Amino acid sequence: MSKTTTVAERRNGAANKPHELDSNIVKALSHPLRMRILTRLNEGVASPNEMSKEFEESLPLVSYHVRILRELDCIELVRTTPRRGAIEHHYRALTRPFLDDDDWAQLPPSARKAVSNTVLSKMLGDVRTAVTAGTFDERADRHLSYAPLMLDEQGWRDLGDRLGEVLAWAIEEQATSAGRLQDGQSGGPEVRARLSMLAYSAPPTGSESAAPKRRRSKR
Template sequence: MSKSTTAVARRDQKDQHELESNIVKALSHPLRMRILTRLNEGVASPNEMAKEFEESLPLVSYHVRILRELDCIELVRTTPRRGAIEHHYRALTRPFLNDDDWAQLPPSARKAVSNTVLSKALGDVRNAVAAGTFDDRSDRHLSYTSLALDEEGWRKLGDRLNELLEWVIEEQAAAAGRLQDDESGGGEVRSRLTLLHYTAPPAGAEEAPPKRRRAKR
């Protein structure tokens, strides 16, 4: 490897490290996590997100500014609103953390990230069930499997799930191209994918059913 090639490789590694470090900083606060996730779904302004999240506009604007300083989002347009200017942003990176990134987060931040993701995912599931779309296709997938693995099995399963997620993202891009060209793959299907793999709770720690109260006579 030539010196110039080595220099380029080192610069690429430095840029990647800075990007990963910025993502860790971005996701270290639950509201920034929500904002970055929302902007991955589509363009939005701090005002729109403040209403959606039921948070104050100054607080949302503060965290939007931090995300922009971390190069996680960018300004795409401005809109005049009643004598003011509304700024609209989009995400530049996905809110994804690898194992090393996750290890950098303190336990409180990990819990906050997990609560944010689970609240969004489970809330979406409830909405789909209520709307009747969860079961409207016979080929939808739903499974729950209790496992007993060793460390090697745990790691292998995690690797397979990461591979699946990468494939899904690539396939989504390919599907977007087919839809734009001629819909050769069929019509658009809006779907959700939630992957969960976690350490089971201790025996006996499962949520106990609510106690039945005797009706007063």
């Protein structure tokens, strides 16, 4: 997404034409393990053997889902390595495990739940690992916010658009940072960052305060 095109503008531009769900992405994300594999290969090159150890899953099962992802053109083989009389295959992702609002709306509720469970497990597991390792609060400028909100339908849609723009900017900034790091420019040392965003419909509890609660580290 360009920096001058907002999520809302793209949504309005596509309002008058039918949206076709990318069947390959749906098939890729329809199984939790395939989604984990695709997410992992977006982080870096890996082999089925390496991922089977990371995920604590059997090698034949991981290899099976890797083969499906390759048939769906979601990943590609980048190199092979001889390993004790065998050949280890290393793959990288060709697409991000991403569904836009129109894609998401066309998924059945069971598929949405499966995708959400996979993403939340990955996200919360990563947070727990960072807390245990002491890196979560290592930087004084890290960000942590929690804000109960009461919005109308328009406010909810605007919130989703703004979060989408933040994600698009972060992905662009990652590419820009990679260029600075490679060229030795003065952007500073490498920072392994994680961006997690949640906006969801909360269950009625009757106990939430109307005033937002927010905690943010001082910069």
